[in-house]
Amino acid sequence: MYERSNSLVNVTLYMDGEIDSEALAASALPLILDELPVFTGFSTIDQGVSAAAMTAIESNDMMPIIKEELKNKIQFKRMTEGKEELTIDFTKKPKAELTDVEKEKVERRRVQNRMAARRFREKEKTLETKLRKVSHFCQIEN
Template sequence: MAVNLTDPSDEEECKLAEAALACYQSGQLTPLIKEELKYKIQAKRMEQGKGELHVQFTAPNSFELTKEEALKSERRRQQNRVAARKFRKRQLKFAVNLDEMLQTLEAENSRLHAEVGRLSMEKNFWQEKLNKFLLSTIDGHLES
């Protein structure tokens, strides 16, 4: 169906076609959903015998910044850049410190695991000695 975008009698179809085009260009369904919602509201108003609702949106006026405002804005932008640079530097330093701490803790963990293994072997050695001593003591008492 070809829609004549200049024909005022096809105003609704024109708006719908424009919304569909906006959806296609932006990749979002919002313009089409808005138009459909407007049509549903208008249809409901007409059913209830109310008049057609006309809403006109005018874009707010844009004002030129004064030289002082432009300078202030540029200064603020520059300060923000510096602050962002400092933040990224601090973040990197923090990450490096975390990495160093991780390596230190992993080394400590390995050392402690080795010590646990050594102490476990030492405990087993002394446990065996104690068991042999107790057996020899019991055997000595039983023989006498």
């Protein structure tokens, strides 16, 4: 089913969630690709749709096309609202090295934490021994 609205083509494929055969996919997808317009503000629509179509054909699954359609709808909405195109960069950023001052702060915190933990353990031990003495005294008294 094709429906034109504001130079967009809405494509709805009624299938059971998967492409039944590669022949069906090969016949349906070029039609979809030919019908999609090129938006002036988008830089990745053609490549994204092409890649999604190829992935859908290879995996016999419609999910890549659905994801690409959703991404294009979001981009179109951003463009109509006057926002710039949303781009995602998946490159790993190098980890920032700590300066000498920051390394000293971290080490100081670790030492403080160790000391606080040691004090807490000692306090718990003294409380435990005190409660044992009280318990023992109460047992003797009873």
